[in-house]
Every structure is written in structure tokens, then in C-alpha cells.
Amino acid sequence: MAVSPPWPQPHHQPRSPSKTNLASCFVAAAFLILLISTVAIVFFILFRPRDPTISVSAVQLPGGFSGGNGTVSFTFSQYAAVRNPNRDAFSHYDSTLQLVYGGSQVGFMFIPAGEIGGGRTQYMAASFAVDKLPMAAGGGSVEMESKMRMKGRIRVLRFFTHPVETVKGCRVGVESRDGSVIGFRC
Template sequence: MYEPHRSKTGRTTNLVSCIVATVFLLFLAARIAVVYFLLFKPKDPKIAVDAVQFPTFSVANGTVDFTFLQYVTVSNPNRDAFTHYGNSLQLAYSDAPVGFIFILQ
């Protein structure tokens, strides 16, 4: 079969077009990131402990049993709302965990 001679300029043009498009998309993504961080300036939420209470506390036979209540305030300095999931509290004594609880919303 006869196949017409193909020039390399078609393949080169396609490669150059892909490279230019990729560079343009990377440049556009970088600009969007810069604008986002300059305009919105995302900050971490502020968490403050308002009160800590131990309504029940007892020591018997070398075992400590207590109820722990902690009241916190969470404020969001950002313009947009945020959500938080999977919160937990861990109690440690001498760097060894002694209590762990998931905090439901």
C-alpha cells in the first residue's frame, strides 16, 4: 500500500501546542492561588477554653474515676464558613494515653 509522506511539522506543531497549553494552565493555576491567598488570607480558627469542671472525682484502690467537662469557644476569623469533623479528646498521663473520646456534633 502506498502511504503519503507525512512531514514532521504536523507532529511538532501538536507537541508545541500541548506544551503551550500546559504552561498556560500552570500559569493560570498559580495566578488563581495567589489571588486567593491575597484576597481571602485564610487563617486558623481561634479556639479558647472557657471553663473546665470536674463534677465527680474519686480515688479508690489506686484508681482514679472522674467526669471531665470542658467548655470551649470556636471563632472563625475567615470570611467563609468552615466545618469540622472527626473531633476527639485524648487524656494523657506521663505521655501515656489513659483516656480517649470522640466528640459528637
Template structure:
């Protein structure tokens, strides 16, 4: 056997510091770009929105008017949670006002509305006789509902929510029927 000489090992070419720096810049730019895209998608798809409150109907089961007015008023309300997370509400209330004075007040019990669900509520006030000056064929009262709570997004972020709705209800003074309401 002949002695063969092994060729010397090939050594890598000397590396340039500029090549490493350029690779780091490209990688950093790519990762920053991907992070920005993911954040835009996250906040676009999972951005918390305020729930919507709608007063769907108002009824007066009883109504009497002399020099004072006494009536019972029932409200039917829907609260819709458009978010991907639960809406937890607390410290919520419903008020009934006439000429800026509070005639009725009710706390809405704390609770949760699941993601993308609608909750149906009903509230009834019995208003005892209060003096009223009737000008015209109708009487107008105001209904205010406020819901305070929070929406959790992906169990990490919490968004504070304070939603209000105000409606004016026109009541016929002759028979106590609801002429209409606007919110």
C-alpha cells in the same frame, strides 16, 4: 450638470507585521499583569486559615482520692472559623490522658461552623478509679482536642484542615480544685 470625477478611494497604508506583533505583545503583557494582580488579591483575601481551638475553662465537679482517683472533669471549648467559607468538621475527638495513658475519649459530632463565627462546646468525662502515684500537692492530666475537616473557598476550592490543641491541667489533690491549665 457637469461630470465630476470621483477621486480614487484612499487606500490604507500598507500594514507592517511588526506593528501587529507589538500590539499583541502589549495586550498579552497587560492581560498577564491584570491576571497576576487578581490572583494575588484572591489568595490574599480568601486564603483559607486553620480554625483556632481554645480551651477556655476546666472544672472538676467531683473529685475523690484514696489509693485510686475518681473524678468528673468538664471542659469548655471555643472553635473560631476565621475564613470566608464554612468549616465542615468530621472525625474530631477529645482525649483525656494521665502519664501518657488514655483515661477518656470522646468523638466530637460532625458539624459546620459558619464563616467568621465561633462555636462553643462543652465536654464532660467521668473518670473511674485508676491507680495514681501522687508526688507533691498536685496531679497533672493532659487534654488533647483534634478537629479534622475542610474549608471551602468560593465553593470551588477545598482546603483540608487538621487542627490540634494540647493542654495540661494541674489539680490539687487535697480538694480537687483546678490550680491552673496551660495550652
């Protein structure tokens, strides 16, 4: 006598190979998307290009300060340090230093193109002549503004470049009688 089980037996049908392959492709695609996203996030955190920083250490009017007929002429000098906080080199070009008085440009100089290595600081000195700057009668102090602009590109992982531009402006107080720098604020 044959005894039948008290519950019905399930019918096992083997999965078709196409469904198994499709599921494997979805799992592989999800893994690749997760891996690429992780690499992109790590790349962005570790190799994100940052703008260089400019710090002005001194401003001078070294000799040659002369006045007459309500105008003065002098030589303007500025000393600055440009720091590249990135891992790769910063190539700068089309960089300038200008001196502004009363809303108009009274002095200008191109900064020669160059390259600052990753994590390095380059010290720069720039001087140019300012001719016939109008001054108020009676002397006193005069306030001018210097603007240093560094423009260039930063290499990222030696293959990609990222354009950057950084500007540093300083207010310079000058005694109009003898050309001594009273102070500067950046």
C-alpha cells in the same frame, strides 16, 4: 532647475501586517498575564484560608471524684470556644478531645461533626468519664494534659475547599484528695 535637498531623504517602507499583528499579540498577552497575576494576588490576600482558633475557657471535674486502692475515677469536663476567622464556613469532622496522664491516654471523646459559619464562634462543652486513674499514695497534686483537635475543611469562594487542622493542648493541675482543679494553662 531642480534643487536637491542637502541631505538624503529616508525611504519609508510600510510595516508588514504580520509584524504589527505579532506586536499586538505580545502586548495583549502581557496585559492578560499582568491582570491574572493581580487577581491572584488579591485573591490570596483577601480570601486566604486561615486555621480556626481554639480557646479553652474552663476545665472542671464536676462531682463524682472518688478514689480507692491507689486509683481515682471522675468525670472530666472542658469548655472551649472555636472561632472561624474565614469568610466562608468551616466544616469539622474527625475531631477529638483526649486526656493524657503519665504519657498514656486515660480519657477520649469524639466531637460530633458540624459547621461553623464564617466569622463566627461556636462554644463547646465536652464531658467524659475517666475510670481507674492510678494515683501516687499520700495525695498531693496531679498534672494531666488535655488535647483538643479540630480537623476539617474550609470552603473558599463557595467552590474550593482547603483542609485544616488545629490543636490546643492544656496542662491541668488537680488536687488528688478531693478532685478540685488547682489551675490550668493552655
